[in-house]
Amino acid sequence: MRRSAYLFLAVCYVVVPLAFGGNNYLMGLVVSSLIVAGVAVAWALLGNLGGMVSFGHAAFFGVGAYASALLSMKLGVPVLLAIPLAGLIAVLFSVAMLPALRLSGPYFALAILAYAQIFRILATEMEFLTHGSGGISQIPVLPTIAGFDLSSRTGQFLLLLTLLAAFLATYDLIRRSHYGIALRAMHDSEDATRVVGVNSVLLKSWMLFVSAFMTGVIGAVNAHVINFLEPDYAFSGGWSVLPIVAAIFGGYRTVTGPAIGAVVIYLVDQLVFKALVSTGHQIILGSVLALMILFAPDGLLPLLRNALRRMRGGSHA
């Protein structure tokens, strides 16, 4: 499975720019879908490994976006340095959420939602820093590295695909390490895992930090891709909802499921659903989420895998 995933990625690097590179609109959609995919992977990492469902990943996304924009514009930090720094700043903000780790399931989910709302209001009110609801425009574009223009659609695509691959590799690495085993044991019984000497709070904090970093980085890249920010956009509930739908759709217990789910859901949503119903097309996202939870809570990827196995089994018999 792992090898086929890497093979698929390698094919994407070459085929997608060659096939769609000429079509600016389509390539723009693909770039946006990768941004959603990045957040979906970060969300699933926290949900699957950490066992914590978050309704407020928009908080990290917005903090990352604003941090990178302000660092590059006010302090003149190079964009490619500002992006990882923005990830670290998102981690710094996630420290404020550590007390919420004590809360169980639904309480954690809604506490994070409250943080996201608070951050949005603060971004609107702190006008001296963020220009309030007027927003920040003319955020610097991604730079040109060794003659290759990262600010072109193809450049943005390659940068985001690389980031996504790095996220997936990190996720896989954590899952396979002995931390991953401890985290999986915590799903069954957190108390029992603590008894055998696992510091569960520390592990959960680390998952929160990793997830916040990834989301912050993606938010930062997005700020430099669209070059404009305002609080209602950067902290929009959409950045919390879309990744959840994508991850559940693809299968949030798998590593690659959320990323594939995000690309599929986003592209279908933009190309098909938006054409069918322009306002309120989120109704379809909501329906997809509801149907998935009711009929296939493990997601589409495990479903496909089982179907494939059954077909192979059938041919042997």
Added chain:
Amino acid sequence: MFELILQALYSGLLVGGVYALIALGLALTFGTMRVINLAHGELVLLAAYMAYVVESRLQLNPVFAVPLAVLVACTCSALVYLLVDRIRKNRELNSLMLTFAIGIIITNAVLLIFSGDVRSTGSPFMQDAVQLGPLFSMKSELGAFVVSLVLVLALWQWLSRSWYGRAVRAVSSNRDAAKLMGINPAKTELISFIVAGALAACAGVALYSSSVVHPPLGHALTVKAFIITVLAGVGSVPGVLAAALLLGVTEAMTVTLWSSALQELVGMTLFLVVLLVLPNGLFGSAKRRG
């Protein structure tokens, strides 16, 4: 200045009454089923738009929308129960995401049908001013508060006196023991959802008559109701009422003394502080959120 503060206190209390009605529905279903119905605010929204339909199409006072609103909200609430009841795996979190999805569906359905415009009652009777000493309000605000208070007290009586009310409380405190005493937990849960729907319907009509509604309101109301439930702690009707009035007054005070943009911030901060510092809420019995 003193008059302003007094007026803010009064307005906050009036709004708090409606908040109590909304939060009680959420708390009721959370008690029996251990499910946070994230579509509860959207049920209120739906009821408010039924009032809009009755007023704009039939030219009637929004009060007459109550039967239609109750029918719609109770049906939807029962539907939420039937769907949530189908979840077998990892029920706590999956039900959260399912009701969240239902909320998104309702909000966008309202947006599709009624557009995103802000709506409120046009009835001059409802908007008439009432003066209580130095304090002012609209007739509808005072009416909504009184109706809410009566319904809260009625629910309290129902929960403590009637057979079904006691069954609801029995199922929330110990489902298996309730079963052994001859209570059908599934039926009790369904009843709690239907009652919650009726409360949401009344709250929706009250909200439409005394304030303004637009599609994103549903989500905001769900969050408010959840904040109140957390403030109150689990299992106390007077606690919910007190927490709702507290939230209403705090919001009104923030708007008067500070800025209307910070209204939401104060509620959220109050919520986080109580959640993190007082895990049993302000009025809850000693029970861990474990």
